[in-house]
Amino acid sequence: MHHFQHKNGSLFVEDVSVRDLAKQHGTPLYVYSTATLKRHFEAFDSAFQSMPHLTCYSVKANSNLAILRLLAGMGAGMDIVSGGELYRALLAGVPADKIVYSGVGKKPEEIRQALTAGILMFNVESMQELIRINDVARDMGKVAKVSFRINPDVDPQTHPYISTGMKKNKFGLNIELSLEAYSLARDLPAIEPVGMDCHIGSQLTSIAPFMEALDKLLAFYEKLKGMNLDIQYLDLGGGLGIPYSEEEPPHPTEFGAAVTSALKGLPLKLILEPGRVIVGNAGILVAEVLYTKQTPSKNFVIVDAAMNDLVRPSLYGSFHRIEEVQQSGRAVGDVDVVGPICESGDFLAKDRQLAEVRQGELLAVYSAGAYGFTMSSNYNTRPRAAEILVDGDKATVIRRRETYENLVANEI
Ligand SMILES: *Cc1c(COP(=O)(O)O)cnc(C)c1O
Numbered sequence: 079m080h081h082f083q084h085k086n087g088s089l090f091v092e093d094v095s096v097r098d099l100a101k102q103h104g105t106p107l108y109v110y111s112t113a114t115l116k117r118h119f120e121a122f123d124s125a126f127q128s129m130p131h132l133t134c135y136s137v138k139a140n141s142n143l144a145i146l147r148l149l150a151g152m153g154a155g156m157d158i159v160s161g162g163e164l165y166r167a168l169l170a171g172v173p174a175d176k177i178v179y180s181g182v183g184k185k186p187e188e189i190r191q192a193l194t195a196g197i198l199m200f201n202v203e204s205m206q207e208l209i210r211i212n213d214v215a216r217d218m219g220k221v222a223k224v225s226f227r228i229n230p231d232v233d234p235q236t237h238p239y240i241s242t243g244m245k246k247n248k249f250g251l252n253i254e255l256s257l258e259a260y261s262l263a264r265d266l267p268a269i270e271p272v273g274m275d276c277h278i279g280s281q282l283t284s285i286a287p288f289m290e291a292l293d294k295l296l297a298f299y300e301k302l303k304g305m306n307l308d309i310q311y312l313d314l315g316g317g318l319g320i321p322y323s324e325e326e327p328p329h330p331t332e333f334g335a336a337v338t339s340a341l342k343g344l345p346l347k348l349i350l351e352p353g354r355v356i357v358g359n360a361g362i363l364v365a366e367v368l369y370t371k372q373t374p375s376k377n378f379v380i381v382d383a384a385m386n387d388l389v390r391p392s393l394y395g396s397f398h399r400i401e402e403v404q405q406s407g408r409a410v411g412d413v414d415v416v417g418p419i420c421e422s423g424d425f426l427a428k429d430r431q432l433a434e435v436r437q438g439e440l441l442a443v444y445s446a447g448a449y450g451f452t453m454s455s456n457y458n459t460r461p462r463a464a465e466i467l468v469d470g471d472k473a474t475v476i477r478r479r480e481t482y483e484n485l486v487a488n489e490i
Pocket of ligand 1: 136138139157159180181277279280281315316317318351352353354355448
C-alpha cells in the first residue's frame with residue numbers, strides 16, 4: 079500500500095492528490111495506482127518463475143479495459159467467466175491462447191465465441207457442459223481443449239459465499255465424477271482433455287487449503303496416467319487473500335515456493351488465476367460526506383458512495399478500512415458509515431472508530447480495487463462512479479461517470 083499515502087496530512091495516490099481528483103471528477107470515485115498494480119502482478123508472477131507457468135488474471139475482479147491492457151502488457155493471460163469478459167480480454171489485446179474460460183453456466187453462443195477466438199482451454203464444470211462443448215466444436219469443425227474443474231472438497235476457511243471447493247458448492251466435479259468425465263472426454267471426437275483445474279475459494283489467508291487441494295489433484299493425476307491422456311496443464315485457480323484489516327495472508331513468494339516445490343519434476347505447466355491479490359489493494363473508493371446524523375443509539379456518517387458502488391460490506395459483511403482524505407486530528411468516535419440507498423443493508427462500515435468528520439469532507443475506502451466497480455449496479459437509479467488510473471503524477475479517466483441518459487438508454 080505504499081502508493082496510497084498521506085503527505086502533510088493529505089492523501090495521495092502515487093503523486094496525485096486525492097482531493098484534487100475529487101474536485102475535478104466528483105465523487106464517488108474509484109482511483110487505482112499503476113505502480114501498485116505492476117508491483118502486485120510482478121510479485122505474484124515471479125513467485126512461480128522456477129517452473130513453466132501462465133498467470134491468468136481473473137477478469138471479474140476488475141475488468142476495466144485500461145487495467146486489462148496494463149496487465150496484458152506485462153504478459154498476463156486472463157481467466158474469464160463469460161462471453162462479455164472474453165470480449166473485454168480480446169479488446170484489451172490479450173492473446174486468445176492465454177485465455178482460460180471458467181464458470182458453471184457457459185451458453186452455446188459463448189462457447190462458440192471462445193472457439194472462434196481460439197482460447198487456450200475451457201475449464202469444464204459438468205458432464206452436460208462437456209457434451210455441449212463437444213457438440214458446438216463439432217459443428218464448427220473444431221476441437222476444444224478442456225480441463226475439468228475438480229472439486230477437491232477442501233474447506234478454504236473463508237466466507238461461505240466465496241468458498242467454492244466444498245462438496246456442497248455448485249462448482250466443479252467431485253473426484254469420482256471427474257474420472258468418468260476424463261474417460262468420456264477422451265472418447266468425444268471434438269474434445270481434447272489437456273489439463274486439470276480447481277479453484278477452491280477467495281480471500282484465503284493460509285496456504286494449507288491450497289496445498290490440500292493440490293495434493294488431491296496430484297493424487298488424481300496419478301490415476302489419470304493410466305488412461306492414455308495427454309495432461310499438460312495444472313490450473314490451481316485464484317483465491318490468495320489480501321490484508322483488508324488485521325489478516326496476514328501469505329506473501330505470493332511463500333505461496334509460489336510451496337506450490338512449485340510440490341510440482342517439482344512433474345511435466346506440467348502451471349496456470350494461476352489471481353484476481354483480488356493483484357487489484358484489491360491497488361484501488362480506493364473516494365466518497366464525500368453528505369451529512370452526519372446523531373441518534374440516541376448510533377452516530378451515522380452519510381456519504382455519497384453506497385452499496386451500489388461497493389457491495390462487499392452489504393453482501394459479505396466485509397471490512398474495508400476507511401480514513402479521512404484530509405487528516406483532521408479530531409477526536410475519534412464510533413460511527414456507521416452509510417450510503418444514500420433505501421436499504422438498511424446499505425453500509426460501508428459498521429461500528430467503526432473514525433475521526434469526527436464534517437459535511438463536505440472526503441473519505442477514502444481502502445482495498446476497493448477488486449470486486450468493487452465490477453460488482454457495482456445502478457440500484458436507486460444511481461449512475462456508476464468514474465474510474466481513474468494514476469501513474470506517477472498523471473491521472474487518466476479510464477471510465478467516465480455514467481449519466482442519467484446512459485441509465486435509460488436501453489429502455490423503450
Ligand atoms: C473469481 C475466480 C478467480 C479469482 O479469485 P480471487 O480470489 O480474486 O483470486 C479465479 N478463478 C475462478 C474460476 C474464479 O471464479
